[in-house]
Amino acid sequence: MAEIQSPLGKAYVPGDHGNAAGGVGVTIRERRNLSIIQVTAWSDTIPAVLTAIGSATGLVLQNKAGLGRVAGEKSVFGFAPGRYFIVGATPELELRLRSVIAPDLATIIDLTHGRTVIRVSGPRAEWVLSKLFAIDFSEHAFPIAYGRATLHHDIHTNIQRIDDETFDLYVFRTFARSFWQTLGHAAEEVGYRVE
Amino acid sequence: MIIKCPYCGPRDVIEFTYQGDATRTRPEPGSADQEAWNRYVFDRTNPSGAHREFWLHGGGCRQHLLVTRDMTTHAISSVAFARDAVKSATGERK
Ligand SMILES: [Zn+2]
Numbered sequence: 001m002a003e004i005q006s007p008l009g010k011a012y013v014p015g016d017h018g019n020a021a022g023g024v025g026v027t028i029r030e031r032r033n034l035s036i037i038q039v040t041a042w043s044d045t046i047p048a049v050l051t052a053i054g055s056a057t058g059l060v061l062q063n064k065a066g067l068g069r070v071a072g073e074k075s076v077f078g079f080a081p082g083r084y085f086i087v088g089a090t091p092e093l094e095l096r097l098r099s100v101i102a103p104d105l106a107t108i109i110d111l112t113h114g115r116t117v118i119r120v121s122g123p124r125a126e127w128v129l130s131k132l133f134a135i136d137f138s139e140h141a142f143p144i145a146y147g148r149a150t151l152h153h154d155i156h157t158n159i160q161r162i163d164d165e166t167f168d169l170y171v172f173r174t175f176a177r178s179f180w181q182t183l184g185h186a187a188e189e190v191g192y193r194v195e
Numbered sequence: 196m197i198i199k200c201p202y203c204g205p206r207d208v209i210e211f212t213y214q215g216d217a218t219r220t221r222p223e224p225g226s227a228d229q230e231a232w233n234r235y236v237f238d239r240t241n242p243s244g245a246h247r248e249f250w251l252h253g254g255g256c257r258q259h260l261l262v263t264r265d266m267t268t269h270a271i272s273s274v275a276f277a278r279d280a281v282k283s284a285t286g287e288r289k
Contacts (some may be wrong), residue, residue: 043278065202079274080256081202134207141204149203150208151254 001161007116014073014195018188025124025190028183031117031168034073035051035093041082051084052100057093068145068160077147077160081125082106085147085158085170087117115158118178118183121166124190129167133157133187139164150178196269198262201276203255210254217247217261217277243267249277 006012006189008030016024030066041049054060059069060077061084068077074087083107093138094110120129127136132152136142148159157179158170171179183193198207216239222231243266250260259277264270 081258083256134209136205149255149257150206154209154254156254 006078007173008180009175011180012194016191017184019031019093022189022191024025024092024122024193026120026122027193027195028118028120028126028180028187029195031119032086034089034112034117034118035091036111036170037086037094037097038109038111038114039084039086039097039101039106040109040158040191041084043082043106046082048080049082049084049101049106051152052105053097055086056096056100057086066146066148068147069144070160073185075145075160075162077145077158079147079149079158085111085160114173115170116173118169118171118176118180119160119166120183122192123165124167124187125167128183128187128190128192129159129169132182133159134158137167149155152182154183155179196271198250198252198260198271199274200252200255200258200260202258203252206252206255210252211260212251212253214249214251214259217249241266243273245272 012030013142039049039053050061050063053076057074057076059066059071059074061069061078066078068075075087076084078084084094094108097108129137133150135148135150141163142148143161144161146161150159151159155172155175159166162168197205198208198211199205201280208259218246219235221230221235228265245267247261250262252258252260261275261280262271
């Protein structure tokens with residue numbers, strides 16, 4: 001299979017940037033070699049789809065708005081009624097899901113080549129992301145493993161909280177380089193490290 | 196203005212698109228009643244006070260919502276998924 005090229009290109013500059021006196025407020029990196037699959041249940045098949053996702057990934061979800069789970073490289077989260085991202089390092093993730101989810105249960109779309117995943121981590125992650133997205137990033141409003149669908153500058157992003165100070169951002173691949181640069185500008189004030 | 200989406204929670208109005216007056220009734224597709232079509236397409240009551248309207252949460256869960264908003268103060272008194280509201284109004288089974 002052809003190797004997936006990162007859309008970040010020359011904008012991806014490892015090292016420390018921004019306000020050195022501030023230390024490393026956030027660390028940002030691109031998560032590569034993931035399968036990103038969107039599954040959309042029909043209105044009356046949500047519980048059955050959640051069971052099927054659980055059997056394909058080992059990550060079982062309840063039917064509750066925004067709920068998600070994370071286990072190492074694997075993650076799942078909801079961001080709309082009956083709609084889920086299923087993410088993992090397994091190249092056969094889509095086939096595995098298709099083997100347990102027939103079209104009468106849900107539709108399956110492979111977004112692997114359509115999204116770029118950026119992980120933002122560190123003590124100032126909530127602060128930096130609050131500059132870009134008009135949602136509440138505090139942990140009581142946005143608990144660990146939950147998912148969100150929202151906008152930055154009118155452009156869609158899906159966000160999952162990984163732990164108390166880590167977030168994964170799913171941005172459109174064609175906008176990823178522009179977003180990466182915007183994220184760098186937002187993080188300059190607190191100092192950031194690119195890994 | 197902040198709309199509290201039933202799925203996403205409170206979100207800024209920039210994530211939503213207004214989709215029109217939710218109080219009007221569409222004539223039967225085969226209807227040739229020009230007056231009824233004219234009312235459906237053009238006539239609006241523009242009330243000062245509570246108003247039922249459709250909004251699309253395009254910048255979030257992409258669901259169509261039925262919002263009751265005060266046209267004078269912008270205070271929102273209820274938000275529901277449009278499909279549930281329409282189903283309960285028409286008696287359609289879920
Ligand atoms: Zn929503």
